[in-house]
Every structure is written in C-alpha cells, then in structure tokens.
Amino acid sequence: MSEFLQISPRITVLPVIHGSGDFAVEVRRLMLSREFDCLAVPLPASFQADVERAVGHLPGITLVLQEELPNYRVSDWSPESEQRDDGGDERTYSYVPIDPCQPVIAALRFALQERMPRAFIDLEVEQYQPLGAVLPDPYALKEVSSETFAAAVLPMIPRLPAGQPLERAVVMARRLRDLEERYQSILFVCSLTDWPWIREAYTERHEPSLGDSVVEDTALYRPDPNTLVFLLGELPYITGLYERARSQLDDDENLSIDGVKEMLLATRERYEAELKSRARKITPHLLSTCLKYIRxxxxxxxxxxxxxxxxxxxxxQIAGDQFAIHLAETARDYPEMEWLPYPEIKMGIGRGELPDGEVAGLKSRLPGHPVVWRSCQLNRRPPKIDQQQWAMRWNPFRQCSWPPEDIAIERFRTHVKDHALSILGNDLALTEKFSTSLKDGLDIRETLRNWHTGDLYVKVFPPNRGSLDCVLMLFDSPADPREYPWRITWHAEPHDESTLSFFATSFQEELVGPGIALASYGGAMFLFPPKPIRDVWRDARFDFADTLEERLLAAACYHSNERHIALLSDAPPGAGWRRLAKKYGKKLIHVPFARFSQETVQQLRMFHVLNGQEVRSYAEHFIRKA
Incomplete structure (x- = not known):
C-alpha cells in the first residue's frame, strides 16, 4: 500500500464503504498481506465487549444495541407543549450490525482470530448523529486499488459539519496518537467520508473539546430472519454466499456479481418447484436477457x-410477477442463519420493533448507502390462513369463468383453427405448369425438380378448403389422471364462446382470493359454434376410452359436424388415435405446439374459476399469472 493512505509511519488508514462485501474482501486482503500489531475501529469503547462477543457468533447474524439518553429540553409551559409531552418521545437506539460483509466487522473478525489487539476509539455520545452519503459503487475495486478509489472520491467528500461529527473525528485522531506510542504498526479501518478529516485533525494536532459522555450499557439482539434485508449491507442471500465461500475456501472475489447469477438460478429452482407445470420456462436465453436488463x-x-x-x-418485466416474488424471497434468505439465545428484534428502515412490541428509532453506527422505500406493485401469494377461510366459504354450486381469459383462449382457438386450415389447404394443393398466371404462388420444390426442363410450376389451392368446428388441445400428454382430477363440460355464456369440455388440476387447491381459484388445463375440447351436449365425462357412450385424452378425442369426433378436427399437441397422433377418428369418419389435422410461443401457451393453460358472477367485479385485484 502506498503512502497516500498513511497518516504517519506507524498508522495505515483503510477508508471503506460500510456494508460492502467488496471492501470486506479488500480488508481481508490487506490484513493477510501486511503485518499489523493493532487494529483501530471507529466504534466507542462501550460497544467493545458485546461486539467482540457477537463476532464470535458469526456466521450467525446479531446486532448490538445501545439505548440513547433522552434529550431533555427546558422551555416555557404551554397547552401545546403539554400535549406533545403527553404523547411521549420515541425511544432511540444506536446499533452495530454484526454483518460478515461489514468491513469493520471483517477486520475485527480477523483480528480476534489472530489475537491482534483491538482499539475502539470513537467518542462516547449520548445521542449519535449518523451521516449518510451517496458514494461510488465499490465494485470498482475489481479494477482499481483502494488507494486509487479513495483518491478519486476525495474531491467529492464534503467537510464534516461542526458539532458532534467533527468532534468525533478530532477525538479519533487524538486516540490514534495515543495508540502510536504503544504500537509500531496500526491499521485504522474507517468510513470513506471520515478519513480526510481524521487525517487533517491528526496532522494539525487538533485537541478535542469534548470528553466521553455517560452512556447506557449495550445489549445483544438477534434480528428477525424476515427483516435481515434492512440490517445487512449486501442482500442476505449474497451475504450467505460470502460465508459459504469462506467456510469452503472458495473464491469470493466476484460474488457481488456472480452471486446475482447464482441467486437467479436458485430462484428458478424455487419457482419451478412451487408452480410445477404452470411455471414459465426460464431458459438460459431468458436469464441472459434478464441479466442484460439488470445491467x-x-x-x-x-x-x-x-x-x-x-x-x-x-x-x-422479463419473467412475470411470480418469478419476481420468488426472487424477492430468495434474496432475503440467509442460508447460514442460526438460532441464538438473544431477544429478537424486527428491523426496518430507521426503526425497529423491540421484543416487547414497542417501536423505536434505530441508528446504525456503520451507515452505508442511504436506504429508501421504493414501490413496485406485485400480486403476492395469499397467506394460508386466508386460503382456508376462502375454502370454507366456497359455494360448490356456483362456478363461472373470468371473461378476459375466455377471450384470450377463444382467440387462441381461432388461431389454431386457422393454422389447421392452412395445413389442410397445403395438403389439398395441386401443382401445374406455369402458363399465364402464378395462381397461388410459385411451387419451388416442383420447379427445382424440373430445373433441367426450364419450366416453372405454380400451386393451385382448391376454392373450398373445408371448415372446422372442433379444436382439441392437449397441453399435457400423456396426462396423469391423478394430476387432473377436475373434469367438467362448460356451456357458452355469450354467443361468441365455444362449448368447452376439459380436464384440469383441482382449483380447490389453489385459492388466490375470496371466491377466486386457479387451475391449469391438461386438455380441452372446443366446439364452435356452441351447441348443447351432454357432459363428456358422464356420457356412457365414451366409457370405452382408457385415457383422458382418448375420451376427449372420442367426444370431439362424435360431436363435430365437420370431417376434419384440429389437434394441438406436442407429438403427432398415433395410429390408435387415427383409427379412433376413422371409426367416426373423421380425420385429424395435427398442429404442433412448436408453431406457437411457449410463453403464450403456458399462460393460456392457467385459468381462474370464480365463485359466482358477482366475483368478476373485483377479481382482477387478486388474479396473478406465473
């Protein structure tokens, strides 16, 4: 390290950004590469015992709290002031987060393991005044040294305001002088915004005008695991990756970026495990697009x-609300979380709920980047208790669909029918030698086949390609009857809907709102124009079918008035299905799923069941897609 960060031959300063995993790695690198016989940190001595005890609990996350003394004001009495006093002032605490990605904590952890003397040299104050600052991204340390980083930021660091912040810098400079008399090589890890003024106070030999105040004792707490994101400098999942790399001696140089990629992969596993066949296909290409968008x-x-x-x-934006929700849940998970015998506190931004339920103000002694609330609307999953209540109120004799999904699936049915008609037209197309008109287009294949003659051949489609009144969609084939216990036939409400018979997952297992349930098609038969038919699943004429798909196919062949039936599936129909269609005098036109967007098909498979038409008035507030 150059002399730029040395304020004396015996004192080396490492300015850091609190809460940065990249700076924590830099601290470790410096302490491994050089010999120091003392570590100084910008914390008061009253925190030392509990902070060092808490560091011993790592990778378990804790925090050390110190209650601040109330600020008593002497003023004249007035009715308004009495009302304010009756309301009571909120209790406030300052705290030290025992975070593995805090550079100061990383330095203390190393010093404790190496039995290096530690000095807590900050001023004891009754009420701590934190100073936040917007600083460059610490990831720049991957390309520049810590000296270059500090030198680049130096011109933009504002001078400390007069009062407690400046007085604390003067006190720390004075105590560094005292340490210099006892140790030969001192490492001082402090905030990037403080080090120029500590250096100035040290160089100009400023004498402090304030002494240590009488303060309350500190206490150890463990944070609520669901609120770790408000305590840790890095995302809890990324922090866990740093700890895993430390325990397994893996490389952690680029975890601030590689950890994001690993978190996306873990999110995909959770997302697919919960939604199963309803989940979108999170392909490597989609993840690559997501990472570019994140960049x-x-x-x-x-x-x-x-x-x-x-x-x-x-x-x-890339993968939908549900993937975003799973990502948020994955990001807040800390895999190394351990239960510790301390009171639990729920963290927030600048506030926390104490074990007795009281809400108090919180000030971090190691403040990083300012944290603010930003809104992002996501349709969350309902709690289990709500789902149980909705299930108890469900009326099994009142069921209807959600019109926007009806419109979407009917448009898709029309699209599939048009594809089937185009395939049918291609099968019936004739080829003739070009004479005076290109007719329905040049037949490239036949022209190349007769290239030696020099003749051109054109296609001629017959004037009538036929029509289709039945479309059969098999989303999951072969289908497991245990996965699709709900089988029903729905008749059309408006005139532009089809008669629909389908098998699907049980909607009772996925309640998403009051009177709103979610199911997924396994297969469906659409008859348009609609006509009244008996329930396919109770019609004894189709009891000969062995599988769900065969029963739907038999019903489609029986109820269709046209000679052709459109079949949408992954694989073409086998000989058995073709024989079944031939038995009814029908012919199957196979339309492969590959012709359509897999994302679109996956979204169309999911549909909502409403417990009565009145539910349609508020259903959009609860309906969520994968």
Whole structure:
C-alpha cells in the first residue's frame, strides 16, 4: 500500500464503504498481506465487549444495541407543549450490525482470530448523529486499488459539519496518537467520508473539546430472519454466499456479481418447484436477457451492481410477477442463519420493533448507502390462513369463468383453427405448369425438380378448403389422471364462446382470493359454434376410452359436424388415435405446439374459476399469472 493512505509511519488508514462485501474482501486482503500489531475501529469503547462477543457468533447474524439518553429540553409551559409531552418521545437506539460483509466487522473478525489487539476509539455520545452519503459503487475495486478509489472520491467528500461529527473525528485522531506510542504498526479501518478529516485533525494536532459522555450499557439482539434485508449491507442471500465461500475456501472475489447469477438460478429452482407445470420456462436465453436488463437498469441508476429494487423490476418485466416474488424471497434468505439465545428484534428502515412490541428509532453506527422505500406493485401469494377461510366459504354450486381469459383462449382457438386450415389447404394443393398466371404462388420444390426442363410450376389451392368446428388441445400428454382430477363440460355464456369440455388440476387447491381459484388445463375440447351436449365425462357412450385424452378425442369426433378436427399437441397422433377418428369418419389435422410461443401457451393453460358472477367485479385485484 502506498503512502497516500498513511497518516504517519506507524498508522495505515483503510477508508471503506460500510456494508460492502467488496471492501470486506479488500480488508481481508490487506490484513493477510501486511503485518499489523493493532487494529483501530471507529466504534466507542462501550460497544467493545458485546461486539467482540457477537463476532464470535458469526456466521450467525446479531446486532448490538445501545439505548440513547433522552434529550431533555427546558422551555416555557404551554397547552401545546403539554400535549406533545403527553404523547411521549420515541425511544432511540444506536446499533452495530454484526454483518460478515461489514468491513469493520471483517477486520475485527480477523483480528480476534489472530489475537491482534483491538482499539475502539470513537467518542462516547449520548445521542449519535449518523451521516449518510451517496458514494461510488465499490465494485470498482475489481479494477482499481483502494488507494486509487479513495483518491478519486476525495474531491467529492464534503467537510464534516461542526458539532458532534467533527468532534468525533478530532477525538479519533487524538486516540490514534495515543495508540502510536504503544504500537509500531496500526491499521485504522474507517468510513470513506471520515478519513480526510481524521487525517487533517491528526496532522494539525487538533485537541478535542469534548470528553466521553455517560452512556447506557449495550445489549445483544438477534434480528428477525424476515427483516435481515434492512440490517445487512449486501442482500442476505449474497451475504450467505460470502460465508459459504469462506467456510469452503472458495473464491469470493466476484460474488457481488456472480452471486446475482447464482441467486437467479436458485430462484428458478424455487419457482419451478412451487408452480410445477404452470411455471414459465426460464431458459438460459431468458436469464441472459434478464441479466442484460439488470445491467442496463443499474447503469441508469449510476451503479455497477444492482440493488434489490433493480433485480425485482427486471425479473418482473422479463419473467412475470411470480418469478419476481420468488426472487424477492430468495434474496432475503440467509442460508447460514442460526438460532441464538438473544431477544429478537424486527428491523426496518430507521426503526425497529423491540421484543416487547414497542417501536423505536434505530441508528446504525456503520451507515452505508442511504436506504429508501421504493414501490413496485406485485400480486403476492395469499397467506394460508386466508386460503382456508376462502375454502370454507366456497359455494360448490356456483362456478363461472373470468371473461378476459375466455377471450384470450377463444382467440387462441381461432388461431389454431386457422393454422389447421392452412395445413389442410397445403395438403389439398395441386401443382401445374406455369402458363399465364402464378395462381397461388410459385411451387419451388416442383420447379427445382424440373430445373433441367426450364419450366416453372405454380400451386393451385382448391376454392373450398373445408371448415372446422372442433379444436382439441392437449397441453399435457400423456396426462396423469391423478394430476387432473377436475373434469367438467362448460356451456357458452355469450354467443361468441365455444362449448368447452376439459380436464384440469383441482382449483380447490389453489385459492388466490375470496371466491377466486386457479387451475391449469391438461386438455380441452372446443366446439364452435356452441351447441348443447351432454357432459363428456358422464356420457356412457365414451366409457370405452382408457385415457383422458382418448375420451376427449372420442367426444370431439362424435360431436363435430365437420370431417376434419384440429389437434394441438406436442407429438403427432398415433395410429390408435387415427383409427379412433376413422371409426367416426373423421380425420385429424395435427398442429404442433412448436408453431406457437411457449410463453403464450403456458399462460393460456392457467385459468381462474370464480365463485359466482358477482366475483368478476373485483377479481382482477387478486388474479396473478406465473
């Protein structure tokens, strides 16, 4: 390390950004590469015992709280002031987060393991005044040294305001002088915004005008696992990756970026495990697109690495609400979380709920980038208790569909029918030698076949390609009857809907709102124009069918008035299905799923069941897609 960060031959300063995993790695690298006989940190001595005890619990996350003394004011009495006093002032605490990605904590952890003397040199104050600052992204340390990083930021660091912040810098400079008399090589890890003024106070030999105040004792707490995102500098999942790399001696140099990729892969596993066949296909190409979008959003925010909001917005735009929700849940998971015998506190932004239920103000002694609330609307999953209540109120004799989904599936049915008609037309097309007109287009294959003659051949489609009144869609074939227990025939409501017979997953297992349930098609038969038919699943004429698909196919062949039936499926129909169609005098036109967007098909498979037509008035507030 160059002399730029040395304020004396015996004192080396490492300016850091609190809460940065990249700076925590830089601290470890420096302490491994050089010999120091003392570590100084910008924390008061009253925190030392509990902080060092908490560091011993790592990778378990804790925090050390110190209650601040109330600020008593002497003023004249008035009715308004009495009302304010009756309301009571909110209790406030300052705290030290025991976070593995905090550079100060990483330095203390290393010093404790190496039995290096530690000095807590900050000023004891009754009420701590935190100073936040917007600083460059620490990921730049991958390309520049810590000296270059500090030198580049130096011109933009504002001077500390007069009062407690400046006085704390003077006190720390004075105590560094005292340490210098006892140790030969001291490492001082402090905030990037403080080090120029500590250096100035040290160089100009400023003497402090304030002494240590009488403060409350500190106490150890464990955070609520669901609120770790408000405590840790990095995302909890990324912090867990740093700890895993540390325990397994893996490389953690680029975890601030590689961890995002691993988090997306873990999210995909959780997403597919929960939604199963209803989940979108999260392909490598889709993840690549998502990462590019994350990069672009990060650059718009003038960052090199993404924050949680950027990740959620990108995931929602690329893969949908449900993937974004799973990403948020994955990001807040800390795999190394351990239960510790301390009171639990729920964290928030600048506030926390104490074990007794009281809400108190919180101030971090190691403040990083300012954290603010940003809104992103996502349709969340309902709690289990709500689902149980909705299930108890469900009326089994009142069921209807949601009109927007009806319109979407009917448009898709029309699209499939048009594809089938085009395939039918191609099968019936004739080829003749070109004379005076191109007719229905040049027949390239036949022209090339007769290239040696020099003649051109054109296609001629017959004037009538026939018609289709039945479309059969098999989304999952072969279908497991245990996965699709719900089988029913629905008749059309408006005139532009089809008569629909289908087998699907049980909607009772997926209640998403009051009177709103979700199911997935396994297969469906559409008859248009609609006509009244007996329930396919109770019609004894089709009891000879062995599978769900065969029963739908037999019903389609029986009820269709046209000679051809459109069959949408992954694989073409086998000989058995063709014989079944021939038995009814029908012919199957296979339309492969590959002709359509898999994302579109996956979304169309999911449909909602409403417990009465009045539910349609508010259903859109609860309906969510994968």
């Amino acid at each position: 672009n959003l990060s650059l718009v925010e003038r960052r090199l690495t993404p924050d949680l909001y950027t990740l959620i917005v990108a995931a929602r």
